[in-house]
Amino acid sequence: MSTTLTYTSRDLAPATHARVRTSSALRGEWTKLRSVRSTTWTILALAVITLGVAAIAGSTVSSSWHTMSAFERQTFDPTGLSLRGMLFGQLVIGVLGILVMSAEYSTGSIRSTLMAVPSRSKVMLTKVAIMAVVGFVVSEVLSFGAFFLGQALLASPAPHATLSQPGVLRAVMGGGLVLTVLGLVALGLATIIRHSAAAITTYVGVLLVLPLVVQALPTSISQPITKYLPFHISDAMTSVTHVLGSGPSLSPWTGFAVLCGYAGVALAVGTWMLVRRDA
Amino acid sequence: MIHVQGITKRYKDTLAVDDLSFEVREGVVTGFLGPNGSGKSTTMRMIMGLDAPDEGTATIDGTSYHGLGLPLREVGALLEAKAIHPGRSAFNHLWYLAQTNDIARQRVDDVLEMVGLSAVAHRRVGKFSLGMGQRLGIAAALLGDPPTLLFDEPINGLDPEGILWVRNLLKGLAAEGRTVFVSSHLMSEMALTAEQLVVIGRGRLISSGSVDDFIAESSGQFVRVRSPEARALEALLLERGAHVVAEDDGSYSVSGLDAAAIGTLAGDAGLHLHELSPQMASLEEAFMELTRDSVEYRGHESPHGAPVTASFPSTNSGK
Ligand SMILES: Nc1ncnc2c1ncn2[C@@H]1O[C@H](COP(=O)(O)OP(=O)(O)O)[C@@H](O)[C@H]1O
Numbered sequence: 001m002s003t004t005l006t007y008t009s010r011d012l013a014p015a016t017h018a019r020v021r022t023s024s025a026l027r028g029e030w031t032k033l034r035s036v037r038s039t040t041w042t043i044l045a046l047a048v049i050t051l052g053v054a055a056i057a058g059s060t061v062s063s064s065w066h067t068m069s070a071f072e073r074q075t076f077d078p079t080g081l082s083l084r085g086m087l088f089g090q091l092v093i094g095v096l097g098i099l100v101m102s103a104e105y106s107t108g109s110i111r112s113t114l115m116a117v118p119s120r121s122k123v124m125l126t127k128v129a130i131m132a133v134v135g136f137v138v139s140e141v142l143s144f145g146a147f148f149l150g151q152a153l154l155a156s157p158a159p160h161a162t163l164s165q166p167g168v169l170r171a172v173m174g175g176g177l178v179l180t181v182l183g184l185v186a187l188g189l190a191t192i193i194r195h196s197a198a199a200i201t202t203y204v205g206v207l208l209v210l211p212l213v214v215q216a217l218p219t220s221i222s223q224p225i226t227k228y229l230p231f232h233i234s235d236a237m238t239s240v241t242h243v244l245g246s247g248p249s250l251s252p253w254t255g256f257a258v259l260c261g262y263a264g265v266a267l268a269v270g271t272w273m274l275v276r277r278d279a
Numbered sequence: 280m281i282h283v284q285g286i287t288k289r290y291k292d293t294l295a296v297d298d299l300s301f302e303v304r305e306g307v308v309t310g311f312l313g314p315n316g317s318g319k320s321t322t323m324r325m326i327m328g329l330d331a332p333d334e335g336t337a338t339i340d341g342t343s344y345h346g347l348g349l350p351l352r353e354v355g356a357l358l359e360a361k362a363i364h365p366g367r368s369a370f371n372h373l374w375y376l377a378q379t380n381d382i383a384r385q386r387v388d389d390v391l392e393m394v395g396l397s398a399v400a401h402r403r404v405g406k407f408s409l410g411m412g413q414r415l416g417i418a419a420a421l422l423g424d425p426p427t428l429l430f431d432e433p434i435n436g437l438d439p440e441g442i443l444w445v446r447n448l449l450k451g452l453a454a455e456g457r458t459v460f461v462s463s464h465l466m467s468e469m470a471l472t473a474e475q476l477v478v479i480g481r482g483r484l485i486s487s488g489s490v491d492d493f494i495a496e497s498s499g500q501f502v503r504v505r506s507p508e509a510r511a512l513e514a515l516l517l518e519r520g521a522h523v524v525a526e527d528d529g530s531y532s533v534s535g536l537d538a539a540a541i542g543t544l545a546g547d548a549g550l551h552l553h554e555l556s557p558q559m560a561s562l563e564e565a566f567m568e569l570t571r572d573s574v575e576y577r578g579h580e581s582p583h584g585a586p587v588t589a590s591f592p593s594t595n596s597g598k
Pocket residue numbers: 290291293294295313314315316317318319320321322
């Protein structure tokens with residue numbers, strides 16, 4: 001190291017504004033997201049699961065077609081079949097949403113983040129925005145990808161679906177939207193819980209275990225609750241002919257609004273706690 | 280200039296910082312000294328707006344951290360706990376920080392060069408040694424070229440060369456007119472680096488001022504005495520109200536009486552003296568003396584291998 005080292009900057013332009021700009025904070029947050037491997041890995045896993053399930057389901061259904069009952073054939077939903085992988089994808093996008101926040105706590109980098117951007121609501125806002133945009137693009141690409149891949153591999157005699165049929169475009173678009181919003185639910189949970197493992201456990205619990213618990217309850221109790229579970233909201237959205245034998249469902253968009261409400265609550269509570277708590 | 284006014288921080292049943300007030304001036308290195316667990320890191324986190332004080336205020340050039348415009352350009356900090364994601368490269372760690380505060384990309388390369396990490400800029404931080412991680416933390420603190428800098432135990436984990444480098448860095452930054460506030464639990468380190476001191480124990484201010492004042496104001500001087508009739512002399516000295524500490528090498532460290540008084544006393548009693556030499560307490564001893572009642576983990580090894588009570592005068596002191 002040179003002995004005549006000085007620490008002063010040669011080309012640091014003077015600050016021209018009184019606050020960290022939202023656009024600057026967004027750029028920093030984007031750099032953060034794309035510079036860790038876990039982002040690549042989770043998105044890759046999401047692709048493998050959604051496309052893989054669509055491919056397997058699409059290519060195997062024709063061989064079992066002759067064993068299906070008339071009712072099953074009548075209610076056969078080629079769209080829902082291709083989007084079945086999205087249900088597993090919900091777990092993966094949850095991991096991405098959780099890591100965006102919990103990795104900051106497990107590694108201590110939250111302190112670097114908050115020293116650079118002291119406004120905690122701004123930190124939260126930028127994380128939500130980045131997660132929403134990245135989640136939306138990835139989820140929609142994979143949802144449409146799963147649909148087209150699944151339909152391409154679907155052999156007759158099973159019927160095909162096209163985007164112009166009623167409800168199909170909604171199911172495919174909606175599948176991506178549900179995934180996006182669930183990523184935000186996960187981000188909110190992680191901000192409240194702050195520990196990766198605990199947040200993932202909670203998220204999986206809400207998504208997969210809660211439906212089982214509700215199912216075990218007497219029908220008089222479980223029936224009015226079931227339709228509000230994320231699992232069922234997602235299923236209603238990604239199905240065209242809906243025959244989930246467990247009672248009434250919310251309409252796809254009502255369900256989606258409820259899901260957005262969950263995300264809103266999780267993010268609002270998370271933001272409130274982020275602002276309040278020591279880092 | 281850092282101004283801390285009456286800050287108090289309580290964690291459940293621990294009073295980490297207790298009504299602490301002090302000032303850190305620009306242009307000199309100010310050491311923040313206290314035994315482990317005395318509240319140094321907590322105080323620094325409160326200055327940096329990470330932990331909220333229960334009472335009191337901490338300001339940087341008159342503004343609280345949350346009121347700073349582009350904070351990295353006003354104050355940079357190396358905190359004790361690593362604040363870096365191990366999966367990210369050194370460059371990307373600095374780059375996202377730079378982006379948030381509108382700092383040019385060139386400055387990222389510059390600070391990497393300053394701390395000697397240019398060659399490993401694109402390697403993941405998880406593969407870094409402790410010293411390299413520390414250098415990256417220092418690079419992040421320097422990123423915005425801030426006039427105020429905080430370093431929490433910056434030499435932890437560094438080899439002797441790295442320690443020397445940090446010492447010169449701190450002095451160089453202060454010489455450029457910056458406010459430099461550096462914590463340590465090692466008095467010996469502060470003696471080599473700092474000009475001013477803020478000394479705390481159990482979250483409370485013990486002393487603040489120049490290093491020289493600190494030595495003078497603490498117990499300061501004592502007299503080393505050696506005698507073949509040690510027992511008799513010790514009894515005599517204790518009788519006269521002196522404070523006597525038996526050292527391992529057979530000598531006695533006597534305070535409360537000066538060399539002349541001790542010599543006269545021994546002569547009158549017909550005791551021989553083999554040594555009678557006035558001593559200046561080392562900084563380390565002055566520190567131990569001052570924090571004697573506030574060492575939380577007395578006699579335990581600190582996590583970094585340096586015994587907290589290293590040069591604590593050994594037992595057997597009379598009253
Ligand atoms: N986040 C925290 N939660 C609970 N106790 C804490 C926390 N941070 C510090 N403490 C406690 O506060 C006291 C001061 O700690 P610290 O500021 O780390 O001291 P130092 O840096 O001087 O070693 C210690 O007793 C420590 O255990």
